[in-house]
Every structure is written in structure tokens, then in C-alpha cells.
Amino acid sequence: MxxxxxxxxxxxxxxxxxxxxxxxxxxxxxxxxxxxxxxxxxxxxxxxxxxxxxxxxxxxxxxxxxxxxxxxxxxxxxxxxxxxTPDLLPSDVTGVSVFDQAAGQFEFKPGAVFxxxxxxxxxxRASPKTQSALLECMEEGQVTVDGRTWxxxxxxxxxxxxxxxxxxxxxxxxxxxxxxxxxxxxxxxxxxxxxxxxxxxxxxxxxxxxxxxxxxxxxxxxxxxxxxxVYLSPTVEQYLLGIITATRAHPDLRLGASPRATLQFARAAKARALLDGREYVIPDDLSDLAIPVLAHRLLPSRQAIARSGTTEALTSAEVVRSVVAATPVPRG
Structure with a gap:
């Protein structure tokens, strides 16, 4: 920091x-x-x-x-x-409904995500099916099991x-x-x-x-x-959007940043500004966080990976670095 x-x-x-x-x-x-x-x-x-x-x-x-x-x-x-682990089940993460014979009804036993x-x-290391048990949790802060939501x-x-x-x-x-x-x-x-x-x-x-x-x-x-x-000015908003939209049109990417990435990029920049002691976001907050917030969401083309001679993650990070360098920084 x-x-x-x-x-x-x-x-x-x-x-x-x-x-x-x-x-x-x-x-x-x-x-x-x-x-x-x-x-x-x-x-x-x-x-x-x-x-x-x-x-x-x-x-x-x-x-x-x-x-x-x-x-x-x-x-x-x-x-x-x-x-x-490979044998972890989705119910181990979210929870499961267990029939209580004494009460004559199902009782929800919360999983580890609570x-x-x-x-x-x-x-x-878990299967994609088990990984997907976290999707609703992470996006909506809730768990739905057997038609009921907690x-x-x-x-x-x-x-x-x-x-x-x-x-x-x-x-x-x-x-x-x-x-x-x-x-x-x-x-x-x-x-x-x-x-x-x-x-x-x-x-x-x-x-x-x-x-x-x-x-x-x-x-x-x-x-x-x-x-x-924390205040995000219109000019800094345009800088943020300039970085985001540039990833969607970049020739080395098969998948650019999503609208969710836009929202999370802004929230992360606001948090960084607060922790740096400011009530407003500056362009440096965005450029500092661009790789951590955006690179893992992007999918580089196979040609770009072959040309860079590195991994997918490093190629994505390099693309983000080039996008930030090419995006005009607002002044004043």
C-alpha cells in the first residue's frame, strides 16, 4: 500500500x-x-x-x-x-435437508459456507459440480436447497x-x-x-x-x-470504462471483462482510495488494481499465448498492462 x-x-x-x-x-x-x-x-x-x-x-x-x-x-x-477434494459434495458446501423423524419434517443442516x-x-481440486455450489453464495449471499433459500x-x-x-x-x-x-x-x-x-x-x-x-x-x-x-468522479469513471471496453476489443483476447468486472473494479478502487486515506478515487487506484481485478477474468487467444511463450495467466496480465498503458489518463 x-x-x-x-x-x-x-x-x-x-x-x-x-x-x-x-x-x-x-x-x-x-x-x-x-x-x-x-x-x-x-x-x-x-x-x-x-x-x-x-x-x-x-x-x-x-x-x-x-x-x-x-x-x-x-x-x-x-x-x-x-x-x-475430489470427493467433496455440493451439499458439504451449502448444506442439506435431513428428515427429522421426531418432528415429522425436514430440517436444514447448514453447510460449511455459513x-x-x-x-x-x-x-x-474439487469437481466442477462442487465448485459450482459456490456460485449463488458468492453472487447473492444466499443458499438455495430443495426450493428454500437461506x-x-x-x-x-x-x-x-x-x-x-x-x-x-x-x-x-x-x-x-x-x-x-x-x-x-x-x-x-x-x-x-x-x-x-x-x-x-x-x-x-x-x-x-x-x-x-x-x-x-x-x-x-x-x-x-x-x-x-467514496466519490468516483465522471472523468475517472470514463477512465475505468476505457480500460474495460479496451479489453473487449483487444485482438489478443477471446473474452474481455464483463459488466460484473466493471462494478467490482469500481468497488475495489473505492476501497483502495479509502485505505489510502482519500474520499475520492484517482486514476492510480485503477491502474494499481487493474491486473489483480481484471486479468483472471480474461481469456487470451491461443495465438497470443503461443506468441508470448508463457501461461494463460501471464499472457492475460500482460494484455491488461498494455491496455492500461494505452488508455489516456484523465488530467485535472
Whole structure:
């Protein structure tokens, strides 16, 4: 996250100070667990405040689940973890109706998705049918089983991890599933200094054991409400739409950004502006978030992948980078 101390310090009201304190506590809590990855912690907090869902994709052992756990434990709400496996059933996720012989009627047994923050570990190791159980949950915040609908807790966030699809035992996430994640990111390997510090500090115990809630759901609701109220000017709106529409006409893409991507891009930018101490969105908020918010939704053409000589994800990221560079930035 960019330095925003001076912005927050000038003219802060009491509510501004409370919001700043709440955001900083979460960020600090997550960073105590994830060594040398401040941007990863920043994106996770941005998505949380923007009421989105986060997808973390990378090779095993780089801290994907650790980041999800640290974020979950820092929030004073209910937490649930789902370990996605090939034999996991949709009813394990959403819940099931069980006949109660004593009462003579069916009783709904909530699934693991009924929590404020749901960790979906290795989501692409489950079958597409089980993955699709999250579609309604993530989009509408509810579950429908046997014709009846149950509302999920509010706030509600899914933090899912997945291994690269090139690895054995994985299924590619459907486009409809990927599009419901507000942002996607990779952890990457730590730098040598951070890895040395990790080696020395984790000999006795895991740092996740010391993480405790640093804000409650009421404070989180205040952050979310403040993010919604951040101002998005008409000129910045046009910049946002310029980036979105450029992906739909780009010759290297088979699938551009959806209208859902437009809405989530705006919400993420508002959250980033709030966390940077501003009541308005600037073009930098959009350019900083363009790759995390847009790249995972795009489908590059086979020719573009072959020409770049990289993976689909890296090709999509490069396309987004070129689109942002070519889109005129509003001035004034």
C-alpha cells in the first residue's frame, strides 16, 4: 500500500481516526504472518473492505492458506474452512435437508459456507459440480436447497486458494466462477531476507497461532460503508470504462471483462482510495488494481499465448498492462 500518512493526518474526524485504526490493525496483523509481502496483505484487505472475494493462485508452500487464515483470524466474525477434494459434495458446501423423524419434517443442516469468512483451500481440486455450489453464495449471499433459500451471514467473503492448473489433480475453474472473484493474486517466493527471518522466527511455533481478532464485524461494517461512500468522479469513471471496453476489443483476447468486472473494479478502487486515506478515487487506484481485478477474468487467444511463450495467466496480465498503458489518463 502506498504511503498515506500525511493524507490521514490532515483534517481527520473522529470517525476517520477510528477507520484508520481499524484498517491498520488488520494490515499489521496479517503482515506479522506473511513475511515480506505487504502488497499481498494490502490486496486482501482491499477486497475485504470492497465486499468482494479473493482468489490466491500459486504453487504449494508459498503461504496462500497462511494469508487466508491470518485475514480470517484478524476479523472478529465466524470462520469456516473447506478443504476441497475430489470427493467433496455440493451439499458439504451449502448444506442439506435431513428428515427429522421426531418432528415429522425436514430440517436444514447448514453447510460449511455459513460463516463470515470462508476459506476454500485448493478449490480447483474439487469437481466442477462442487465448485459450482459456490456460485449463488458468492453472487447473492444466499443458499438455495430443495426450493428454500437461506441468507448467509453479513459480511460474507470467500478467500479461495488454488494450485496452478498445470499441476496433477486440478480442474480449471469455470469462467463464471472466476468472474465472481473480485481479485486474484499470486504470492510468489519471499525474498532472501524475509525467508531468513521466517526460518529463524518459526522454529518454535507458527505465527498464525498468535493471531487474534483485531476488529469486530461492527468496525468492519463501518469500513465497508465508508468505502461505498467514496466519490468516483465522471472523468475517472470514463477512465475505468476505457480500460474495460479496451479489453473487449483487444485482438489478443477471446473474452474481455464483463459488466460484473466493471462494478467490482469500481468497488475495489473505492476501497483502495479509502485505505489510502482519500474520499475520492484517482486514476492510480485503477491502474494499481487493474491486473489483480481484471486479468483472471480474461481469456487470451491461443495465438497470443503461443506468441508470448508463457501461461494463460501471464499472457492475460500482460494484455491488461498494455491496455492500461494505452488508455489516456484523465488530467485535472
Amino acid at each position: 502506498r504511503n498515506h500518512e500525511s493524507v490521514w493526518e490532515s483534517g481527520m474526524t473522529a470517525i476517520d481516526k477510528a477507520l484508520r485504526s481499524a484498517a491498520d490493525r488488520v494490515l499489521t496483523s496479517v503482515q506479522t504472518v506473511i513475511d515480506g509481502k505487504p502488497e499481498a496483505a494490502s490486496i486482501a484487505l482491499t477486497v475485504l473492505v470492497a465486499e468482494g472475494h479473493l482468489l490466491i493462485e500459486d504453487v504449494p508452500g508459498v503461504g496462500k492458506t497462511m494469508l487466508a487464515k491470518a485475514l480470517a483470524r484478524s476479523i472478529g466474525g465466524s470462520i469456516s474452512r473447506i478443504q476441497f 460463516a463470515n469468512l470462508v476459506i476454500g483451500d485448493e478449490i480447483n 441468507q448467509l451471514p453479513n459480511p460474507f467473503m470467500v478467500v479461495a486458494t488454488q494450485n496452478p492448473i498445470e499441476m496433477d489433480g486440478t480442474y480449471a475453474l469455470p469462467e463464471a466462477q472466476r468472474d465472481r472473484f473480485m481479485a486474484s493474486m499470486s504470492m510468489g517466493y519471499p525474498d532472501p531476507r524475509a525467508e531468513l527471518a521466517m526460518l529463524r522466527s518459526r522454529e518454535s511455533q507458527s505465527p498464525i497461532a498468535a493471531v487474534r481478532p483485531v476488529i469486530d464485524t461492527e468496525e468492519l461494517a463501518g469500513l465497508i460503508a465508508a468505502a461505498r461512500a
